[in-house]
Amino acid sequence: KRHEELHVSENDNIFSVIKHTILFRQIQRFSGVENLQYIIDDRVVHRRRSSLTEDGSGHTASKRTRSLYTKFTQLGFLKAWGVIVEEPRGRCRQYVIDEVRDQAPFATSNTWSLEKLYCRSRNQRFIAVTDGPFGLTSVQSKSSFVCALIGSIFSILAIASLASYLELKAGPTLFVILLSLFIMSNNILQSVSLFKAYRAQVQRKKEDNSGEDDKMIYQVWESFRINRISDKAAWTIFVLEVVMFFIWPTITLFLVDNYAIAALFFVCGLISMVRHYFNAASVLRDIGDIGILDEDLNNVSSRRLGEVREWDFREKARLDLIIGKISHGRRRNVWIWTFAVFVGIFCSLFLIAFKSGTSEGDRAVPEGRVVKGSQFQYTPERILPYPTCRMGNGLAIPGNEETALADYAFLARVAYTKSQNGVAQQWLDEWFGAGYAFDNYTMVDDYRNENDVSSAVEFKLFTFPGTGTDFAIVAIRGTDNAWDALADAQLWSAAALAQYVRAILPLGEIWTPIFENLIKAVSIIESERLTEVSYYKETAAFVSHVKETVTENVRITGHSLGGGLAFITGAQTRTPAIGLSGPNNKLSRKTFEPQISKKALDEFTFNIVPDRDPVPRIDDLSELYQRIHCTAPQNNPLDCHSASRSVCEILVKCGNRPSVGNITRPILCECFKEFGYAKPTPIDKGVSIDDECKISV
Numbered sequence: 058k059r060h061e062e063l064h065v066s067e068n069d070n071i072f073s074v075i076k077h078t079i080l081f082r083q084i085q086r087f088s089g090v091e092n093l094q095y096i097i098d099d100r101v102v103h104r105r106r107s108s109l110t111e112d113g114s115g116h117t118a119s120k121r122t123r124s125l126y127t128k129f130t131q132l133g134f135l136k137a138w139g140v141i142v143e144e145p146r147g148r149c150r151q152y153v154i155d156e157v158r159d160q161a162p163f164a165t166s167n168t169w170s171l172e173k174l175y176c177r178s179r180n181q182r183f184i185a186v187t188d189g190p191f192g193l194t195s196v197q198s199k200s201s202f203v204c205a206l207i208g209s210i211f212s213i214l215a216i217a218s219l220a221s222y223l224e225l226k227a228g229p230t231l232f233v234i235l236l237s238l239f240i241m242s243n244n245i246l247q248s249v250s251l252f253k254a255y256r257a258q259v260q261r262k263k264e265d266n267s268g269e270d271d272k273m274i275y276q277v278w279e280s281f282r283i284n285r286i287s288d289k290a291a292w293t294i295f296v297l298e299v300v301m302f303f304i305w306p307t308i309t310l311f312l313v314d315n316y317a318i319a320a321l322f323f324v325c326g327l328i329s330m331v332r333h334y335f336n337a338a339s340v341l342r343d344i345g346d347i348g349i350l351d352e353d354l355n356n357v358s359s360r361r362l363g364e365v366r367e368w369d370f371r372e373k374a375r376l377d378l379i380i381g382k383i384s385h386g387r388r389r390n391v392w393i394w395t396f397a398v399f400v401g402i403f404c405s406l407f408l409i410a411f412k413s414g415t416s417e418g419d420r421a422v423p424e425g426r427v428v429k430g431s432q433f434q435y436t437p438e439r440i441l442p443y444p445t446c447r448m449g450n451g452l453a454i455p456g457n458e459e460t461a462l463a464d465y466a467f468l469a470r471v472a473y474t475k476s477q478n479g480v481a482q483q484w485l486d487e488w489f490g491a492g493y494a495f496d497n498y499t500m501v502d503d504y505r506n507e508n509d510v511s512s513a514v515e516f517k518l519f520t521f522p523g524t525g526t527d528f529a530i531v532a533i534r535g536t537d538n539a540w541d542a543l544a545d546a547q548l549w550s551a552a553a554l555a556q557y558v559r560a561i562l563p564l565g566e567i568w569t570p571i572f573e574n575l576i577k578a579v580s581i582i583e584s585e586r587l588t589e590v591s592y593y594k595e596t597a598a599f600v601s602h603v604k605e606t607v608t609e610n611v612r613i614t615g616h617s618l619g620g621g622l623a624f625i626t627g628a629q630t631r632t633p634a635i636g637l638s639g640p641n642n643k644l645s646r647k648t649f650e651p652q653i654s655k656k657a658l659d660e661f662t663f664n665i666v667p668d669r670d671p672v673p674r675i676d677d678l679s680e681l682y683q684r685i686h687c688t689a690p691q692n693n694p695l696d697c698h699s700a701s702r703s704v705c706e707i708l709v710k711c712g713n714r715p716s717v718g719n720i721t722r723p724i725l726c727e728c729f730k731e732f733g734y735a736k737p738t739p740i741d742k743g744v745s746i747d748d749e750c751k752i753s754v
């Protein structure tokens with residue numbers, strides 16, 4: 058027995074087996090390991106179960122590697138504290154799954170391809186046939202070597218291109234290139250070693266007439282456990298893992314009354330925990346041979362001998378398939394990385410929304426931050442301006458059709474400001490002129506108090522007495538704090554995951570109708586939790602209240618999360634909604650209560666989508682939208698989510714002084730001080746733009 062201290066006898070009870078199994082798994086995970094690489098030819102008698110360092114062949118490893126974790130385990134204080142102990146035998150061989158399964162990829166003239174050789178795992182056993190009818194040809198060998206070099210060069214160029222995209226300076230760029238060259242040198246050196254071994258063997262065959270059968274080159278990796286985690290430390294880590302990643306989340310979900318998700322998490326977590334700790338692959342990696350699991354045939358009658366052998370073979374074949382294709386297969390790693398990338402991208406998107414929303418909410422009073430449209434102007438683009446600069450058919454504020462796109466983008470921005478201290482009203486007066494628009498926050502406060510609206514959703518009601526009409530706009534605030542970001546994630550995470558899966562599936566677009574129903578099915582599990590973050594129910598109720606008590610002539614706007622809520626509210630209440638950088642609802646429309654039809658989204662929602670802004674790319678766009686340019690640096694798409702930048706883009710392209718009527722709109726000083734747009738043209742030559750913009754953005 059290779060591990061007498063972990064040996065389990067047939068007389069041990071189930072609890073002893075469980076104890077030893079968990080301890081064995083922890084030792085496998087948290088011990089230090091050294092990896093050795095050999096490149097040898099088949100003149101060396103290499104028995105797979107023995108080590109090249111132990112079989113007396115005199116071979117020296119061409120490469121020795123120890124991971125950062127292994128080096129960490131060799132620190133003196135870990136041994137002093139009893140966390141790490143010495144391996145009883147000094148070194149203990151650890152087999153890879155391919156060795157356990159007795160598998161190794163062969164490269165022959167028939168199976169050879171550049172893709173297979175270049176994309177293979179560099180830490181995998183590998184056998185190249187160099188002679189005979191199926192031996193690799195000289196051209197194939199040279200092509201593999203050149204492909205490896207070119208692939209490494211292109212990888213370095215790709216990293217250099219990324220550094221250029223991120224606009225790094227010369228010093229950091231050179232450092233990144235040298236670091237990538239150092240990291241890739243391992244693959245380059247391996248390719249050189251294999252090529253040299255192939256050439257040497259071919260040359261030796263020409264010079265040697267001894268008749269020896271010398272037809273293969275082996276790339277062999279051997280791993281050794283050089284120390285091991287102590288039993289006490291292993292059990293401590295086990296308890297912490299179970300408590301932190303299973304017990305605590307389960308109890309928390311039950312305490313917040315999320316019983317459906319708690320039950321699902323408990324079942325899935327329990328299954329995953331059993332698969333993780335009771336892992337046959339861990340035992341086999343230490344033993345190195347699946348044949349050790351042979352059934353004891355000594356007490357089997359001759360009549361049943363064939364039946365038992367067949368059963369034994371099938372069970373071992375089944376275990377071989379499980380550990381080779383499921384537990385440690387390549388597909389497992391692919392899906393783990395796929396899921397990790399999705400989570401990273403999704404979290405980044407909502408951090409962008411959170412950061413952008415918070416910055417918009419920090420805007421102070423407009424004094425010194427804008428210049429009057431009567432003094433400065435941006436001339437509208439004469440060649441192909443945005444076709445929606447002007448909006449009609451009742452969408453625009455009456456009499457302000459020429460500046461409708463800018464007006465809605467501006468009001469979505471104002472939704473972040475405070476009403477009680479008068480800042481929102483100051484911005485309205487600066488934009489439309491004194492007395493033209495009114496922030497009716499008292500009505501909003503009264504409504505929230507009367508209807509006990511205590512959620513984090515914020516909305517404003519703007520009326521326009523200056524137009525002489527009962528026109529009103531409800532503006533919904535976007536992501537402004539961590540709770541808003543959490544609401545974003547819960548409402549749109551299923552749709553984002555469906556988009557991600559669709560993108561990696563061949564002909565993924567044809568599955569869109571199925572994804573709509575799949576997202577609905579997923580939402581049923583968490584329907585109660587989704588209800589608690591369903592801010593759209595409160596905004597929809599408020600819009601319905603305004604339409605019943607104030608005016609039917611209502612429009613809705615919002616930025617980021619506010620834009621997404623505006624689209625849902627507009628579709629449910631059949632009210633036109635113009636959002637800026639809002640997530641869409643086409644895939645997730647069946648998860649809302651009441652459900653939204655595609656027709657309602659196409660008729661009542663309009664999304665302003667800045668170029669490279671990732672948030673409005675969540676879920677599928679409806680029929681009506683306007684893409685606008687973003688002047689932010691290529692390496693900073695986060696800035697494309699800024700509402701202020703979008704307002705500036707629209708003012709520059711559509712103009713702030715339309716040729717029709719006497720309408721003027723002020724210009725944000727940020728447009729040219731922070732966002733890189735040209736300074737507006739002064740109408741009065743005696744006025745200086747720098748004197749008017751007193752802030753330093």
